[in-house]
Amino acid sequence: MILEIKDLLVLLQMICVIIVAAYFITRTGIFSEALDRQLSFRSRVYLILFFGILSIYGTLSGVEVLGAPINVRDLGPMVAGIFCGPVVGLGAGLIGGAFRMGLGGFTAFSCSISTVLAGVLGGAIYYLQRGRPVTIRTAVGFAAGMEMLHMVLVLILSQPFDQAWDLVSRVGLPMIFANAVGMFVFAKLITNLLAERRTKAERDSYHDELQRKKAELQIAADIQQTFLPKSIPPLKGFDLFAVSCPAREVGGDFYDAIRLREDNTGLVIADVSGKSVSAAMYMALSRTIIRAMASWHPEVSLALADANTMIEEQSDSGMFVTLFYGVLDEKSRTLTYANAGHNPPLMLRAGSSDFSRLMPTGVALGAASEQEYGEDRIDVLQGDLLVLYTDGVTEAINARNEEFGEARLMETILMVRALSSQEIIREIRDAVREHAEEEPQFDDITLMVLKGV
Secondary structure, eight states, X not given: OOOOHHHHHHHHHHHHHHHHHHHHHHTSHHHHHHHTTOOOHHHHHHHHHHHHHHHHHHHHTSEEETTEEESOTTHHHHHXXXXXXXXXXHHHHHHHHHHHHHHOSTTHHHHHHHHHHHHHHHHHHHHHTTTSOOOHHHHHHHHHHHHHHHHHHHHHHSSSHHHHHHHHXXXXXXXXXXXXXXXXXXXXXXXXXXXXXXXXXXXXXXXXHHHHHHHHHHHHHHHHHHHSOSSOOOBTTEEEEEEEEOOSSOOOOEEEEEEOSTTEEEEEEEEESSOHHHHHHHHHHHHHHHHHHHHHOSSHHHHHHHHHHHHHHHOOSSOOEEEEEEEEETTTTEEEEEEESOOOOEEEOTTOOOEEXXXXXXXXXXXXXXXXXXXXXXXXXXXXXXXXXXXXXXXXXXXXXXXXXXHHHHHHHHHHTTSOHHHHHHHHHHHHHHHHTTOOOOSOEEEEEXXXX
């Protein structure tokens, strides 16, 4: 008589109980140690007892055919060995095998040997994986193969052979199927657990990266604000104001007003390539060097040439800084300037609606060694207006990817030219924000306005 449907249902019911037990054991810290291959002695003892008892349960809850209990006894030791290592597998196998031996029957010896081998061979696979997770296919294939070996051992070691053959022919396939299904569910649970751990690790890593980035941006913002001038020196016959608005991704914009000699003030606006702490540090270096060179050289072209040499020697990161530097003589009302690859400042003469640009006289600082910088000179008379800015102003975009642009900047300046320097800057910033709508600010916005009064 072949194994009846009700007997197969008993086996499946037994597997369901094992699955519930498996779910709880895989959620414990002890099993986490097993997955990390860092089992302590106490954890090994607990797992040996758990899977050994699971093997005993698999024996007691099985069905009987020709006096032999048909069950999933080998499942506990197999899982113990393949996922927890040979020590746990062997321990669980010995418990399950010893219990089966005590029940007697003509297959007692062969079934007991099979249970011990299930744990040992599972442990061998554990080592062969060399720390890699055991796949579901490998685990299920091992379970099916182990039960085939079980049937072979019954045929070899059990007497009489005719009775052993009759037993194997009737229960072989159901036992292989039942143990393979049990192993599949167990391996699936562990695979899902490993996936959860990877997801959690990735989430934690992402969170840590966000926190690190946030801290880095705060450091960059602090550096940037620290190195901006606390106040603008008063000028005779001129109204000067400047502001820098850091973006979410802090860059390296800066401005400066350097009191040089009596009635002479150095005006600087600059934009460092890159973002975050590296840009802020490069900005601090550049500002320090520019200040030193401005105090040392009365000629703006020589000041920039020497500053470029020092910045280029100190930089090995490929970063550079675009910079406009001019010396304002309050007595002669002239501005002598050099432009190192920076956005051309816009000059608007009193009574005129046409702008002139103060074009570059050399390359960005730090971009190449041994550079020479030309210089030029303009008058800044009463009513004249000079607007210096970084590309965060003209390259601000809206949701339609439209840039604010130089044309809009000129239109805004023309509309507010009668206001003070501070008010002009406020109006320009409002115009940029209105243009960008809800789009975040992706680059620093720095403005300096000089007005002849």
